[in-house]
Amino acid sequence: MLLEVDQLSFQYDTKPIFQDVSFALKAGELCAILGINGSGKSTLFKCIMGFIHAKRGSISFDGINVKRHKIIEIAKKVAYVPQDHPITFPYLVREMVLMGRTSHIANFLKISDEQYFKVEEALQALSLGDLADKPFNQLSGGQRQMVLIARALAQETKLMLLDEPTSSLDFKNQLLIWRTLLQLKKEGKSVLVCTHDPNHVLWFCDRVLILDNKKLIADGPPKEVMTEQLLQQVYGTMCTLEAVANKKIVLPRMS
Amino acid sequence: MHKVFVSKKHYTRKKALLLILGIFVILTGLISLSIGPYDLSIKEVLNGIFQTKSLPLPATERGGLARLIIWEIRMPRIILAVLVGSALSISGNIFQSCFRNPLVEPYILGVSSGAAFGASMAIVFPAMFFSIPLSAFLFAGLTVLLTLSLGVVRGQIQTLSLILAGVVIGSFFSSLVSILKYLSNDAALREIVFWLLGGFYHSGWNEIYLLAPIIIPVSGLVWLLGWKLNVISIGDEEAKSLGVDPKKNKIILILCATVLTSLSVAYVGIIAWVGLMVPHAARMIIGPDNRYVIPLSALIGTLFLLFCDTLARNMATGEIPIGILTSILGAPYLIYLLRTKTV
Numbered sequence A: 001m002l003l004e005v006d007q008l009s010f011q012y013d014t015k016p017i018f019q020d021v022s023f024a025l026k027a028g029e030l031c032a033i034l035g036i037n038g039s040g041k042s043t044l045f046k047c048i049m050g051f052i053h054a055k056r057g058s059i060s061f062d063g064i065n066v067k068r069h070k071i072i073e074i075a076k077k078v079a080y081v082p083q084d085h086p087i088t089f090p091y092l093v094r095e096m097v098l099m100g101r102t103s104h105i106a107n108f109l110k111i112s113d114e115q116y117f118k119v120e121e122a123l124q125a126l127s128l129g130d131l132a133d134k135p136f137n138q139l140s141g142g143q144r145q146m147v148l149i150a151r152a153l154a155q156e157t158k159l160m161l162l163d164e165p166t167s168s169l170d171f172k173n174q175l176l177i178w179r180t181l182l183q184l185k186k187e188g189k190s191v192l193v194c195t196h197d198p199n200h201v202l203w204f205c206d207r208v209l210i211l212d213n214k215k216l217i218a219d220g221p222p223k224e225v226m227t228e229q230l231l232q233q234v235y236g237t238m239c240t241l242e243a244v245a246n247k248k249i250v251l252p253r254m255s
Numbered sequence B: 001m002h003k004v005f006v007s008k009k010h011y012t013r014k015k016a017l018l019l020i021l022g023i024f025v026i027l028t029g030l031i032s033l034s035i036g037p038y039d040l041s042i043k044e045v046l047n048g049i050f051q052t053k054s055l056p057l058p059a060t061e062r063g064g065l066a067r068l069i070i071w072e073i074r075m076p077r078i079i080l081a082v083l084v085g086s087a088l089s090i091s092g093n094i095f096q097s098c099f100r101n102p103l104v105e106p107y108i109l110g111v112s113s114g115a116a117f118g119a120s121m122a123i124v125f126p127a128m129f130f131s132i133p134l135s136a137f138l139f140a141g142l143t144v145l146l147t148l149s150l151g152v153v154r155g156q157i158q159t160l161s162l163i164l165a166g167v168v169i170g171s172f173f174s175s176l177v178s179i180l181k182y183l184s185n186d187a188a189l190r191e192i193v194f195w196l197l198g199g200f201y202h203s204g205w206n207e208i209y210l211l212a213p214i215i216i217p218v219s220g221l222v223w224l225l226g227w228k229l230n231v232i233s234i235g236d237e238e239a240k241s242l243g244v245d246p247k248k249n250k251i252i253l254i255l256c257a258t259v260l261t262s263l264s265v266a267y268v269g270i271i272a273w274v275g276l277m278v279p280h281a282a283r284m285i286i287g288p289d290n291r292y293v294i295p296l297s298a299l300i301g302t303l304f305l306l307f308c309d310t311l312a313r314n315m316a317t318g319e320i321p322i323g324i325l326t327s328i329l330g331a332p333y334l335i336y337l338l339r340t341k342t343v
Helices: A041-049 A071-077 A091-097 A112-127 A141-154 A170-187 A196-205 A228-235 B002-034 B042-050 B062-098 B113-124 B132-151 B157-184 B186-197 B205-224 B227-234 B236-241 B248-267 B274-286 B290-314 B321-339
Strands: A003-012 A014-026 A030-034 A054-062 A077-082 A159-163 A190-195 A207-212 A215-220 A239-244 A248-254
Touching: A003 A041, A014 A054, A014 A207, A030 A041, A030 A170, A030 A196, A041 A077, A041 A159, A041 A190, A041 B236, A071 A077, A071 B236, A077 A141, A077 B205, A077 B236, A091 B042, A091 B227, A112 A141, A141 A159, A141 A170, A170 A190, A170 A196, A190 A207, A196 A248, A207 A228, A215 A228, A228 A239, B002 B042, B002 B062, B002 B274, B002 B290, B042 B062, B062 B205, B062 B227, B062 B248, B062 B274, B062 B290, B113 B132, B113 B157, B113 B186, B113 B248, B132 B157, B132 B248, B157 B186, B186 B321, B205 B227, B205 B248, B205 B290, B227 B236, B227 B248, B227 B290, B236 B248, B274 B290, B274 B321, B290 B321
Parallel strands: A014 A215, A030 A190, A030 A207, A077 A159, A159 A190
Antiparallel strands: A003 A014, A003 A054, A207 A215, A239 A248
């Protein structure tokens, strides 16, 4: 298993965020974490990445507990794509993507051709070649998110974690991001994505983990586990599950 | 591979720029050596530098006098300007990148106020302190330790807490300096005021022998950590996810910046604005990649202080404290930055 989370519980001071969360991720899975605001999705991500440490439970990459990995070793196993954000200093897209190679380069004062080639490869894979010499801060939100994914690609890890990658994007850019994630899955990468949109999960993901009331209440293929009853348990009675053109879709029910 | 070639060309241009500016710094140094109350031609300067074997020429002869002025008066001063200009600019860059705030300067953790207090104590109570620079350095270090102990919450460096702690501790030591000024006699007061304004008037080879073996290797270490500084400057969590330990590296870098700033302040007093302005100028010229910003900051800091010091030595019959000149030139520069928001 690429990633194994076992009986993980986290609390801030005395406030529990989630309890006894267990799941494992295989190679080539596109898995979503779904839940309302404050359900602990981002906290779970932070625990997996080692940004914060849970008091109970364990997280393993390739069967080795995350606590026994050095920071640089985790960076070689899992790439993290944060939510789109502007940065303080105007790094070029090329430089941002080169940062993805940090864990692979010993001497940054003398970078080999191979490293530059990996950067170009990552940029080309997402058709970002034309933006390579543009400052990251001058790009649109969608372009910035794509650059952050390119940086994760350059990191050459088997597992990629994305924190709400489509949250601030227009519909076109949302589709572009999902198409990219499906492509990554095809190439054998495992992708764990945190999202707020149940429809995206139904349409694009092959597995979903649903967090509600501090517990993992569902784990399985979205079309099977995302029933109307379960969705109403999570989001309340203001939503309904319908089938349109052979696709399931979550619709609002306002009356 | 064509694209790789483009990438490398991008970096080759930056290296060429550094080389050109390095040559420019040497030329400026030569010009600065030639300018002073006793004017020398560039040829005399070159002779004075390279024909050391023909010493001793009697100082009464022009050649001998030129060598004496170059080696004993102007050269140590210029080398000190190079060391301090580099040190302040590099430490300004470290703080700006670590705190992800382009308006931060090297004195942010209260170094200048601590050093000012240390120097003032040594001036007012000379019997109790070994020397002014040593006292300034010790109190500068003490101030940073106090600031860091207040700014680290639950084992994490909290940027806002650290900056606020710097302001509070700095303000506390400034008040102590004011008390010392109030209590001191006229001569001591005059000396404190001059020290606070900063200047290279006490430059000699002893200072160089003490500062160079620390400032040069510490600057070199910071340069080696330049790429990690890039990664840290985009955020702690991202840095960690990319394989850089932000806590460990920030501690090393902030300690380096503290040593660079404290040593500079201890020997030349408070020279304002250099650490704020120069990293900006470097980033505007070469982009934000710290592998290039660090050497370029050192070169621009050197040029700026050489220029200001040459002005300070020659503008009036008496010497003008360099801190006044850097402030006069710094204020309009900050207004320009605020107007254009170019970082």
